[in-house]
Amino acid sequence: MKLRLLVCLLLLTACGQATPAGKPAAGDRIYVVDRGQSLAGVDVATGKVAVQMPLAVPTPDWKRAYGVIGNRLHYLDLATATDLGGVELPGPYQLPMTTADGRPGGLSHNGHWLILTKGSSFLEIELPDGQVRHRIDLPGRWDFDGIDDSGLRLYLTHYLDDEGRNYNVSLFHLDSGQVEGPIVEKGSEEPSVMQGRRLSALTDRWGTWQYSVYSRPSGAFIHMLSLRDPFTWCLDLPGGGTLDQQAAWSLAVSPSGHTLFAVNPVLDKAVAYSITSESPTGPPSKQASGSWSGSGPSGTGAASMVRAGRVLVAEARGVHLLGLAASSDGREIYAVAGDRLLRLDAATGKLESSLALTVDPSAILGVRAV
Secondary structure, three states, X not given: OEXXXXXXXXXXXXXXXXXXOOXXXXXXXXXXXXXXXXXXXXXXXXXXXXXXXXXEEEOOOOOEEEEEEOOEEEEXXXXXXXXXXXXXXXXXXXXXXXXXXXXXXXXXXXXXXXXXXXXOEEEEEEOOOOEEEEEEEOOOEEEEXXXXXXXXXXXXXXXXXXXXXXXXXXXXEOOOOEEEOOOOEOOOOOOOOEOOEEEEEEEOOOOOEEEEEEEOOOOOEEEEEEOOOXXXXXXXXXXXXXXXXXXXOEEEEXXXXXXXXXXXXXXXXXXXXXXXXXXXXXOXXXXXXXXXXXXXXXXXXXXXXXXXXXXXXXXXXXXXXXXXXXXXXXXXXXXXXXXXXXXXXXXXXXXXXXXXXXXXXXXXXXXXXX
């Protein structure tokens, strides 16, 4: 396997190698979703599973996680997988799967509210006391989309046909029990029918916007949902491509929260949008775009991430790259390539280690220092 790390400076339009950095300290675990429906914390120094627990969604501070087994919600210590307690549920509810690669979700940005699902039935649980605040049973087919930090606005995907091809997003007011929707783009009066497969989703640092990227035959797009004032913006992404190629799109937000990055290393495209925490009067503007044509990745052996305002792209010839994640000190990049965990110097791209994995990951959730 041959691997290289490229850097694309979006705000400058130039790509190349970065300057070397010092040797980082050890002690990280990379948490992955195992295809056997569990959450595993892998020691980056050995590649071995240090801790494994039922599939769970981590809290914002990465100290605990919430998982469901049968009719019980469990509070789990992320470092040790110790069961810290839990609450009984009124039935076999589950964490909602929010992306195509099986990432669990349902937790509000501030970690105070958790939504569990059972078909088109939804529970809202207040944390950490575990009280069930609301239960909703809806006719038809509905899925979880998002929950705001007040715990009063639940956003749901409403499927309009049996195949699930056509849908829109509606707001359920938990305090009044009323549905508002479908939610439309600001300035528009007519709701549009959405199509596509959600690839990934994230919330901004203020918990006011949720950004989701979707693939569809006509091209990928970003769905921007305001969690405070129910309206949306939709941004078409460049590059077209097949559905498999579109699946490489990922999103990231800058530390300041004012720039949204969309990157596809397979299609050789990267875009930066200027965003704001306030409700804009127009859709986000394109701040910059870039590519690494001529030497960039192609096929499924490519992954990307955003670090310090730069787009890092890794290419592995002959093997599928699941994704990238930064070490807790920012000096290393971890990559899951096939059945191996790779460690790279974030400044030089030098491969530092390649370790065999004993789990079969479908998604990278994050990194935690131990």
